[in-house]
Amino acid sequence: MTATAEPNTHDDSSVPPQPDRTPFDRGLSWLYLIGGGLGFLAAFALSVEEYLSLINPNYVTSCSINPIVSCGSVMESDQAKAFGFPNPLIGVAAFAIVTTTGVVMLAGFRPPRWYRIGMQLGTIFGVAFVHWLIWQSLYEIQALCPYCMVVWVVTIAVFWYTTLHNLGNGHIPAGPTKPAVTAVSKVHSVVLVLWYLVIVGMILQAFWSYWSTLV
Numbered sequence: 458m459t460a461t462a463e464p465n466t467h468d469d470s471s472v473p474p475q476p477d478r479t480p481f482d483r484g485l486s487w488l489y490l491i492g493g494g495l496g497f498l499a500a501f502a503l504s505v506e507e508y509l510s511l512i513n514p515n516y517v518t519s520c521s522i523n524p525i526v527s528c529g530s531v532m533e534s535d536q537a538k539a540f541g542f543p544n545p546l547i548g549v550a551a552f553a554i555v556t557t558t559g560v561v562m563l564a565g566f567r568p569p570r571w572y573r574i575g576m577q578l579g580t581i582f583g584v585a586f587v588h589w590l591i592w593q594s595l596y597e598i599q600a601l602c603p604y605c606m607v608v609w610v611v612t613i614a615v616f617w618y619t620t621l622h623n624l625g626n627g628h629i630p631a632g633p634t635k636p637a638v639t640a641v642s643k644v645h646s647v648v649l650v651l652w653y654l655v656i657v658g659m660i661l662q663a664f665w666s667y668w669s670t671l672v
Contacts, residue, residue: 485622489559492611493552499607500548507543520603525667530600536593573628584616595663617649
């Protein structure tokens, strides 16, 4: 007697295939992992320096190198506690989220649209806050913090590529700006480098009287 084949009760034909991740998706994942990790380490180091300064008024921060490059001067300012507590605590929490997102995306997790929008809002806040801190550091506090500058670099990059990814993939409607987004995406690294160069130019201009003495 011939056995009758059992019907396939696990037919996956009705399940839509998941699209492969594009190189840009993978690049964003790695940026979140590496950039978020660097930002977390910088924010954590600043938190440790802040703690050591609180328990020992005579403590000299490890990132205080000269009158201009001085974490101590930055940490003692009112701007370093913009919301009533040390700013690095914001970075520790935010970059932990960014790093974790990078890990799970590399593992195959595809964030839903609401999560991507949340990341977008977070990076908008981050990049706006960072540029306020840049201005305060250069023209009000008149000192540079190396750890802070790491945070500046990472935050700008995370904001830039999160925005391009969300607009380019329709997670956030680009509307009539879609052609412009596509064009900018083709030269994304050039725009980012120019962005950094503007900040470097601001640093040179703000402290030129000091830099000129070193030449």
